[in-house]
Amino acid sequence: MNSSQLLNFTTFAYLTASILYIAIFVFRAEKLGRLATIITLAAWLVQTGGIGLRWVESYQMGYGHAPLSNMYESLVFFAWAIAIIYLWLEWKFKTPLIGAFAIPFAFFSMAYASFSTQFGSEIKPLIPALQSNWLIGHVVTCFIGYASFAVACGLGIMYLLKDHHERNKKGKKSSGTSIIDNLPALPIIDDAVHKTIIFGFVWLSTGIIAGAIWANEAWGTYWSWDPKETWSLITWFLYAAALHARLVRGWKGRRIAWIAVLGFISVIFTYYGVNFLLSGLHSYGSQ
Amino acid sequence: MFIPVGPDNEHRYYWFNFTTNDLIALKTIMTKKKRNPIWKFFTSVKLALFCLFTLAGASIIGTIVPQNATTGRYIELYGHSTAKFFQLLDIPNMYDSWWFLGLLALFAMNLTICTIDRFPHLWKLATMDNLNTKLDRLRKMGMRKVFSAGSNTQEAVSEVQTVMAQAGWKTKQRQVEGGTLLFSQKSPWTRLGVIVVHVSILLIFAGALVGKFYGYKASVMIPEGSSTDVVYRSTPEHPPIPLGFTVRCNKFLLTYYDTGMPKEFRSDLIIQRDGKVVKRKSIVVNDPLQYDGLTFYQASYQAINGQFTAQLSNEKTKARQKFILQYPTSQAIKWPGKNISFGIVDVSGPDMMRRFQYKIWFSDGKGQPSTFWMNQGSSVRIKRPGNSYLLTVSPRFATGLQIAKDPGVWIVYTGCIMMILGLIVIFFMSHRRIWVFVSEEKGKTSILVCGQSNKDKIGFEKTMRALYKRFATSQLIVEDKS
Numbered sequence: 001m002n003s004s005q006l007l008n009f010t011t012f013a014y015l016t017a018s019i020l021y022i023a024i025f026v027f028r029a030e031k032l033g034r035l036a037t038i039i040t041l042a043a044w045l046v047q048t049g050g051i052g053l054r055w056v057e058s059y060q061m062g063y064g065h066a067p068l069s070n071m072y073e074s075l076v077f078f079a080w081a082i083a084i085i086y087l088w089l090e091w092k093f094k095t096p097l098i099g100a101f102a103i104p105f106a107f108f109s110m111a112y113a114s115f116s117t118q119f120g121s122e123i124k125p126l127i128p129a130l131q132s133n134w135l136i137g138h139v140v141t142c143f144i145g146y147a148s149f150a151v152a153c154g155l156g157i158m159y160l161l162k163d164h165h166e167r168n169k170k171g172k173k174s175s176g177t178s179i180i181d182n183l184p185a186l187p188i189i190d191d192a193v194h195k196t197i198i199f200g201f202v203w204l205s206t207g208i209i210a211g212a213i214w215a216n217e218a219w220g221t222y223w224s225w226d227p228k229e230t231w232s233l234i235t236w237f238l239y240a241a242a243l244h245a246r247l248v249r250g251w252k253g254r255r256i257a258w259i260a261v262l263g264f265i266s267v268i269f270t271y272y273g274v275n276f277l278l279s280g281l282h283s284y285g286s287q
Numbered sequence: 288m289f290i291p292v293g294p295d296n297e298h299r300y301y302w303f304n305f306t307t308n309d310l311i312a313l314k315t316i317m318t319k320k321k322r323n324p325i326w327k328f329f330t331s332v333k334l335a336l337f338c339l340f341t342l343a344g345a346s347i348i349g350t351i352v353p354q355n356a357t358t359g360r361y362i363e364l365y366g367h368s369t370a371k372f373f374q375l376l377d378i379p380n381m382y383d384s385w386w387f388l389g390l391l392a393l394f395a396m397n398l399t400i401c402t403i404d405r406f407p408h409l410w411k412l413a414t415m416d417n418l419n420t421k422l423d424r425l426r427k428m429g430m431r432k433v434f435s436a437g438s439n440t441q442e443a444v445s446e447v448q449t450v451m452a453q454a455g456w457k458t459k460q461r462q463v464e465g466g467t468l469l470f471s472q473k474s475p476w477t478r479l480g481v482i483v484v485h486v487s488i489l490l491i492f493a494g495a496l497v498g499k500f501y502g503y504k505a506s507v508m509i510p511e512g513s514s515t516d517v518v519y520r521s522t523p524e525h526p527p528i529p530l531g532f533t534v535r536c537n538k539f540l541l542t543y544y545d546t547g548m549p550k551e552f553r554s555d556l557i558i559q560r561d562g563k564v565v566k567r568k569s570i571v572v573n574d575p576l577q578y579d580g581l582t583f584y585q586a587s588y589q590a591i592n593g594q595f596t597a598q599l600s601n602e603k604t605k606a607r608q609k610f611i612l613q614y615p616t617s618q619a620i621k622w623p624g625k626n627i628s629f630g631i632v633d634v635s636g637p638d639m640m641r642r643f644q645y646k647i648w649f650s651d652g653k654g655q656p657s658t659f660w661m662n663q664g665s666s667v668r669i670k671r672p673g674n675s676y677l678l679t680v681s682p683r684f685a686t687g688l689q690i691a692k693d694p695g696v697w698i699v700y701t702g703c704i705m706m707i708l709g710l711i712v713i714f715f716m717s718h719r720r721i722w723v724f725v726s727e728e729k730g731k732t733s734i735l736v737c738g739q740s741n742k743d744k745i746g747f748e749k750t751m752r753a754l755y756k757r758f759a760t761s762q763l764i765v766e767d768k769s
């Protein structure tokens with residue numbers, strides 16, 4: 001058994017769980033909830049094992065570093081964090097209906113890590129710039145933040161769906177029940193969006209700070225406005241604005257849900273776009 | 288400026304979940320400052336939202352338009368007129384432009400004034416005398432329950448004290464009109480968390496400014512075996528900065544993984560002051576050297592064309608010597624005071640491991656000179672009549688150091704730590720208050736238990752329900768069903 005087998009199994013298990021959660025939502029098959037939860041939890045445990053084993057394997061290869069050093073490994077960790085944050089939320093809110101809006105993110109992250117041709121999945125030694133304990137601190141904190149924002153985005157989409165549905169219903173009068181009526185009440189979703197954003201914000205703040213301290217240890221500048229740093233700050237500004245708008249100006253519901261979606265787009269851009277789109281833009285421009 | 292500065296009055300109630308009587312207690316301070324329109328402008332949270340969204344939007348520009356490129360490059364990328372327009376708006380150096388810094392300054396102003404404005408309220412909330420609360424407010428509080436006791440008030444008060452203490456709430460009490468008021472609270476100081484976070488951002492700004500005005504970034508290349516007492520700013524017109532001491536690079540070491548990826552860049556540095564060694568350290572990329580307020584970072588390296596370092600030792604006498612060889616410009620070099628000379632006569636490579644091979648000519652004046660090939664970096668034993676020598680030859684490198692002086696960095700770090708702690712306090716802790724009013728009504732002792740929390744209402748409700756249960760199970764006290 002090696003780590004890539006465990007991680008491949010995880011990808012497959014998240015796919016199964018996603019299908020189950022969507023079935024629960026679409027067919028109101030809440031009886032499948034227990035099964036979906038068990039599969040997700042099992043997948044998460046196997047993934048934890050996979051990540052741990054990959055760490056051990058890197059030592060066996062003589063490189064010895066935490067599995068957080070490249071795109072592949074960070075995507076795997078991203079999925080891991082989404083799954084555990086979701087499980088915590090499901091336990092807290094006692095409903096499997098959120099799963100359809102969260103676990104697919106974990107699956108997509110794993111699938112993208114496994115099948116993308118843009119980067120490899122082999123264990124590689126660390127280049128000198130990455131040889132620092134701050135690597136672990138920085139990546140772990142940032143990605144727990146990103147994962148919370150992914151879940152917040154899922155919840156935001158759920159809110160918008162339900163909100164749209166309820167406003168339609170008011171206009172047309174009730175036309176029977178729909179799957180959307182099964183979703184938790186709007187104020188509950190709203191509260192969940194807010195709580196996940198707060199959780200993500202604390203981690204993202206810590207992650208940006210860890211990155212700044214690391215940069216200062218490695219290069220002598222804690223902030224240099226490079227595109228990745230800047231995009232993480234843009235994301236942070238957005239969520240800071242959302243927190244204030246909610247607390248002080250009373251923004252709730254739809255507006256915060258939209259910010260949750262927008263914020264996650266910004267997260268994806270920070271994470272993916274800066275690496276592949278922005279640099280692509282620059283190299284395209286230089287031809 | 289298009290920020291509407293409307294009356295923020297109704298929103299003030301959102302700012303904390305305080306009781307209306309808190310509001311009354313604070314009203315005087317609020318109304319005094321609200322009259323000044325400039326002050327009001329800078330306390331507005333709308334302005335804060337404007338700044339946050341604008342900063343986010345503006346920052347995007349700098350990630351899309353390449354920064355600090357040449358004028359020609361912008362013309363090539365965007366055409367003449369757009370490039371000119373960009374120049375006008377300082378877009379090529381956007382994060383240092385007047386308008387971006389201005390936006391940051393506006394944001395800092397907003398934050399400073401808002402924090403000053405709110406400080407008295409928060410301070411009051413954290414330190415106020417909660418036994419001086421109007422009883423009417425207690426009777427209207429969201430979380431409340433009424434109990435009664437068969438005993439007299441005196442006994443009931445001491446029973447309440449016991450029950451509260453058992454539940455972990457130490458009470459203070461005071462005789463008020465109509466009865467006894469008991470009060471207990473947890474973590475009132477968490478009200479100040481918001482101030483900690485806001486001040487932390489101002490500290491980070493302050494630290495950045497200190498760094499900008501009292502610090503500098505510079506760099507220098509030092510060939511192996513040489514030293515420098517000046518470093519250079521990136522702007523060429525800036526004169527070299529004297530260090531007041533010398534930095535010597537004894538050795539630069541470059542190692543690779545077996546995959547061919549670089550594994551480590553290492554420079555052995557020695558700091559000398561007035562001819563005395565005061566510090567030595569072998570630095571790598573994530574482990575710089577600090578001395579006299581300056582930090583020396585391993586940033587780059589360069590092989591010096593045509594120069595090689597050699598170390599030769601006589602295995603019999605144990606004498607050792609370091610040399611700098613040249614190829615192809617000059618060939619043999621002499622060990623001073625000895626009859627030994629050697630040099631590189633040919634170079635080939637690099638091989639798979641990125642090593643070069645050197646062909647060496649060696650003579651010690653006894654018999655035929657030796658010639659042989661050797662690998663870069665590995666030592667070779669040269670057998671000579673009646674003696675042998677150990678030789679190591681490597682390319683001569685210059686190490687590229689980045690030098691930073693930043694006296695503001697500790698201010699920034701303090702801000703960072705404050706921010707994290709403040710966020711944890713704000714989001715994961717709450718100010719919880721419980722009042723108990725014991726009074727005598729128509730010969731019966733009535734006990735009103737009520738409470739409030741500024742965060743985590745659901746958790747607090749649980750706490751309160753558990754507390755009610757404790758009251759209900761007390762022998763003296765029964766739930767008031769009326």
Ligand code: HEM
Pocket residue numbers: 237240243244247248302303329330331332335394397398401405481484485488710713
């Ligand atoms: C990026 C910078 C900022 C950060 C990270 C930040 C952070 C926070 C946080 C975490 C809270 C508590 C939110 C909650 O309890 O849900 C808060 C509250 C608040 N912030 Fe900020 N803030 C920032 C900038 C500003 C600015 C520029 C203003 C200027 C008006 C401001 C005004 C307020 C106000 C009025 C509150 C209400 C809390 C109170 O005073 O009790 N913030 N801020």
